[in-house]
Amino acid sequence: MNVRLAPSWRAAAVRSLLLLGTVILIAAVIYLIDGAPTIVRKSRFDELVLFAPSLGRGLSELATETFVLIGVTWLCRDGLKIRL
Amino acid sequence: MTTTAGAPSKTFVLSVDTLLLVLCLLLMSPRLTGLSLHEWFGVALILPVLVHLLLSWRWIVTALKRAFVPARRRDFVNLLLNAMLLVSTTVVVVSGLVISRVALPRMGVETIDDRVWRTTHNNWTDVMWVFICAHIAMNWRWIAKVADRFIPEWQKEL
Numbered sequence: 179m180n181v182r183l184a185p186s187w188r189a190a191a192v193r194s195l196l197l198l199g200t201v202i203l204i205a206a207v208i209y210l211i212d213g214a215p216t217i218v219r220k221s222r223f224d225e226l227v228l229f230a231p232s233l234g235r236g237l238s239e240l241a242t243e244t245f246v247l248i249g250v251t252w253l254c255r256d257g258l259k260i261r262l
Numbered sequence: 263m264t265t266t267a268g269a270p271s272k273t274f275v276l277s278v279d280t281l282l283l284v285l286c287l288l289l290m291s292p293r294l295t296g297l298s299l300h301e302w303f304g305v306a307l308i309l310p311v312l313v314h315l316l317l318s319w320r321w322i323v324t325a326l327k328r329a330f331v332p333a334r335r336r337d338f339v340n341l342l343l344n345a346m347l348l349v350s351t352t353v354v355v356v357s358g359l360v361i362s363r364v365a366l367p368r369m370g371v372e373t374i375d376d377r378v379w380r381t382t383h384n385n386w387t388d389v390m391w392v393f394i395c396a397h398i399a400m401n402w403r404w405i406a407k408v409a410d411r412f413i414p415e416w417q418k419e420l
Contacts, residue, residue, distance in 0.1 A: 179271045183316040190316060197315055204352040208382065215360055215376035225375065226363055229297040236294025243290040247395060254399035262340065262400055 272408045275317050279405070282310045286394060290387070301365035304358045311351065343396045350390035357383035 184190035254260045285307050292300040315322070325344070328337040359366055360379045367373060398405070410418075 179274050180269070181274050182270050183313060184319065193316055193319055194312060197312065200348070201352050201356075204349055205356045208353050208356060212357075212376075212378050212382055215374040215379055217374055219374075219376045219378050221361075221375040221377040221380055225380075226297050229292040229300065231296035231299075232293055236291055239293045240287060240291040243287060243391075246391070247287070247398075250392060250395035251398045251402075254396045255402055258396075258399075260340075260343065260396050260399045261336075261403065 270317055273411075276405070276408045278310055278313050278317065282307070282314060283398075285310065290391065298364045301358065301362050304355060305365050308355065315348075340400055343393060343400065347390065347393035347397050350386050350393055353386040354383060354390050357386065 184193055285303055288295055289300060289303050289307065295303065322344075325337055325341040328334045329341045330338070357379050360373065361375050361383060362371075362373050363375060
């Protein structure tokens with residue numbers, strides 16, 4: 179199985195750096211919009227408790243998300259005619 | 263899609279894409295994984311996303327070249343959809359890292375669970391999910407063609 183990611187290691191490195199640059203640019207924009215995280219804006223909820231693993235609720239959530247994925251993909255494909 | 267010399271195997275590409283999809287589904291189900299695994303899966307998502315983008319490099323370059331040719335409006339729309347997927351994924355991963363309660367503190371990085379960043383994380387997750395669906399829809403024919411090899415003949419006859 180051919181697993182080459184790019185014609186050469188150098189090309190892979192350059193492309194990865196280009197992608198990293200794009201990601202940094204997007205991150206910088208969102209940082210400018212949201213500002214630095216501060217203790218004043220600290221969330222009142224404890225997410226560790228809120229998202230405590232639960233098989234029943236978890237499987238239900240996974241099923242819902244899978245259903246949404248299938249539905250929206252179908253809508254994009256057949257309704258909005260999104261294709262290459 | 264013909265096989266080009268030196269191009270990665272379709273099985274490898276499909277494997278990476280399947281891994282990405284499974285990771286995304288698990289990331290969308292934090293009540294199943296718990297916050298700790300949710301964060302580690304988010305960190306783990308970075309590598310397959312990078313591989314996926316490197317594997318799609320030829321498409322990215324071609325799409326950028328064709329994007330502003332008026333007769334190729336579909337190419338422009340597809341490029342825009344994929345660019346939005348990159349933007350939304352970046353925002354979700356970065357905001358997730360900023361508000362990390364487990365993964366980053368475990369690496370020795372102090373974080374604050376800032377509610378503005380949390381709102382950004384939650385809102386952009388929904389946006390990302392829509393663009394993931396658009397991305398799958400866009401590449402559906404290729405996915406179906408490659409996945410077809412792995413469906414046993416007896417099952418196709420059903």
